[in-house]
Amino acid sequence: MTNDPPTSPNGSTGRLARFAPGLPALLHYRRADLSHDLMAGLSVAAVALPVGVAYAQLAGFNPVVGLYASILPLLAYALFGTSRQLIVGPDAATAALLAASIAPLAAGDPQLYVALSVVMTILTGLYLIGASFLRLGALADFLSKPILVGYLNGIALYIIAGQLGKLFGFAVDAHGIVPKLVEVATHIGQTQWPTLAVGVGTYLVLILSKRLFPRLPAALVALVAATLAVVLLGLDKLGVAVVGTVPAGLPTLAIPGIPFDLLDDVAAAAAGLALISFSSTMLTARSFAAKNQYDINVDREMSALGAANIAAGLSQSFAIAGADSRTAMNDAAGGRTQVAGLIAAGSIALVLLFLTGPLQYVPIAALGAILISASLSLVNLKTLAVLYRLDRLELALALLATIGVIWVGALKAILVVVALALARFVRLSARPQVEVLGRVPGLSGFHSIARHADAATEPGLVLFRFNAPLVFFNAPHFKQQALAAIAAAGPDLRWFVLDAVPVTGLDYTGYTELEALAATLRRQGAELVLAGRMTEAAQRRRAAGLDEPGLIRRHFPTLRQAVKAYRAMQTAAPAGEQPE
Template sequence: MGKAQHGRFSRGLQRLAPGLAALLAYRRRDLPGDLVAGVSVAAVALPVGVAYAQLAGFSPVVGLYASILPLLVYALFGTSRQLIVGPDAATCALVASALVPLAAGDGELYLSLSVALAGLTGVFCILASFIRLGALADFLSKPILVGFLNGVSVHILAGQLGKLAGVSVAAPGVVPAAVQLLEQYADFHWPTLLVGLSAFAVLLLSPRLLPRLPAALVTLVVAAVVVAVFRLDQLGVTVVGAVPAGLPELKLPAVPWELLDELVAAALGVALVSFSSMMLTARSFAAKNHYEIDADRELAALGAANIAAALTQSFAISGADSRTAMSDAAGGRTQLAGVIAALTIAVVLLFLSGPLRFVPIAALAAVLIMASISLLDVRGLVLLLRFSRIEFVFAMLATLGVIWVGAIKAILVVLVLSLIRFVRLSSRPRVDVLGKVAGISGFHHLANHPQATTWPGLLLLRFNAPVVFFNANYFRQQVEHAVERAGAGLHWLVLDAMPITQMDVTGYLAVEELRATLRQQGVQLVVAGRYQELMAWRKAHALEDDDTLYFPTMRKAVKAFLEWQEGGDAEEA
């Protein structure tokens, strides 16, 4: 294959399967970390898959099926190096709430509906990727991501405390769950709590005593052995329980056509929530580890993973924050960690499903709590506080949203916060009064350069945003206020058009109102910059000529004003 053909093949592979392209260019030095991370993720994913399957109302083994082929498929098509997909508490809750009323107690129909729902969710995600709806994820800023990740850390920790103490905590949200846990102090199951605290001890000591083995795996193996030897399950210590052996059979999903309308609506909801949750997790870890992800390809990868879940007779999946945190904490750096995790789960299902039944839930809770602690980004909060108090407040609001209403509802909170932040920045941009600074090219904000040269009768303004419907009135008001402050001797107002990258009809009408107001005050409106674009835009919209003057640059506009002052006629450029 020639260089040109090889280049085309590489670019095509990168577009179609970016994960596979990354694996083909794998660096050997990443293998030790990925190997440890993959086994660690599998050690957590096995009991978590069982637990989430039970949460969604399925046989425990269905949760493990959702952790094999979907994870392999995502590793091939995803752009995140670390994201682990699989059963997710929020997605499982959505699946259950959507399908339980439709199945009406029929277990076989319930599973069939689940498979169809996963398939439709995958199709919608792939279709959304083609029309580039992944751009919605661009509204998630760094402060929002830091805040959400810190909130998820606290949320995971709080969700495991009840399992650690051997009591049931069903209250939604971190604060209600903590209150419910404290109210059940007298009901704590002390053997379970002892197992959980001992698991913490193993987690802390294992890296020192057995540095080459994943601490999570060592902890769960030790805990399972202790439970089996001392029969702690007979003393009330909750364990994972029996898991059937064998791999899933691949089948095409059968869609119950009479329930298609309900399934389509549910699939759209699951796709939205799954993608939002996945992107928050993926972008948080990408930012933490300094690499970029492609939102549209992530949509397609999530869709492919959900179709894989449907083919393996499982349920809809999403990004798994706790397992991704585990991969990151264990040193996972590439997609190979997910591949190793999936293969490890498959091996366990084939040959080692028996010992899995002895894993205590309290030890699993200890592992997840340790992983959640690694998510806390206190340094990031300190940086935000130093940089901008408003950005810090947004981060804290995102954290409190997760803590107060739970991770699933907090997704809506985070999206609203991001939208508010975007509207705030775009609708109320800075308006600069400009002057000429000696020794520096261009024109600069007088607030930063009070020594800058200005010219009597001339006002130079820069509006640092497009002029569209949500800031057009603000634009007009700010310009009028600047004109009022300039006083009665003002003759020309020069507006720098370079930052105005777009103008809709509302913006155009605001400019027309401003022009009419200025004309009544004897002030000439001048627009500098984007000359060719503005001329083409006016011609395309068949706009009549008016008394506005246009110049290609601010420098030429100032020169024309000085010539006008000397008695010459200013001409449009």
């Protein structure tokens, strides 16, 4: 798929691409793509309408606010994004996080609730844009997929627990997953049966629509069916709660004020929201970029998501992220460029102008059923099963992230997943894999003797590999493992060869540990030898003005040449004498 416009780094198009990567594609739009993008855009709008209404309810807003979040953000992303298929908009995880963050701060004040949402959403966007200027797009990789999967599994449970009251027709006031489930269980006798019937019926229509009419947007079909049931059967007169009046018209652009003493709490929550929304967005963007064989710019994506969030905030809406279901619909419908997103935004704007009347009859229970269905799609048991077979430690991290959401709630669980990510990073960096190498029959190169029982080593020679930069936080571990290998080699050790290729960095602490190791070896009549990175090591010594013949007398380009030199030295040494 090659739809890129002609660009030159120094031409006007190249300058536009540096500022707004999506603008050159719009200026050089190909008419051949219009029919594909038109169908995809209408399909995306059909999915975005019910989902936007449902996620607005989840976030604690009038349903129209969810539609506000699907207009200007799509325009902003079309200008600044680098993915051709990604659709941004209301997202289950960000909506749940935002509601959990601002509900305690608003203390029941609806105007303050909206103001806090707008300010938090704009701050989220500013954080993302600032991080993009600092080239922090790598933060997308900070939360490993197992941790993110575990967190989203927990968010799914959090959302489902919050929708059960709407499904059964009674209020649930408890906070947290377990207290909500307990309250639902104790109030089950208060079930409003017509409401439950609408919710269950909506869920069944969702399932049947996906199976019988896979090309139709199941959420829209289910929502239309539930709304028609309310209108035709008069279910609202039987106690089935409905959305009520939905204001027509496009959003007004404004930035409300909030009490200054709440700013710290809002800013802290916005930082966590930025991390989670960007990490989940990049999973979606990368997946569809790989499927359609093109590259995305991670830092540009961060700034584009930031601009989209600022647009959502200015629209009096709430934080958004990359929407996997709408992106999948865009791709399945043949969307080729971000014009599909613009068509979707235009379609939703027309609904806000002319078709808000029918929305007042949408039953709340139907929205709850749609949210439960969307939440179940977040649950990823397949990855957990793969982790069970592949890496039990990664599985434990995923489960801990889920337990974090259950135990401390969606917002505080961000601290849990960040702590888990830090612990994982420290473990991998401070305790990297250490290997003593040997020759394996039938295999080229050198391999770990711990993993190959038939690996052979040279008498008096240790080939040692440390798979990380040698720096302050892992230097003691390096020394400990090196001394263990020296002790295992015994008194006949002559050369201790360090494979320098994986050692991509060396700070002062690492240098001093190398010095200490060289001194230890000299006292035992052995020598520290390096293999690999000769040019880098020489440049580092010259730059530092160091002359270190006492530290490392021998340095070879490769392990193979080091072994060859050792064998030649052993052969040349007179019988009964130790080679120099």
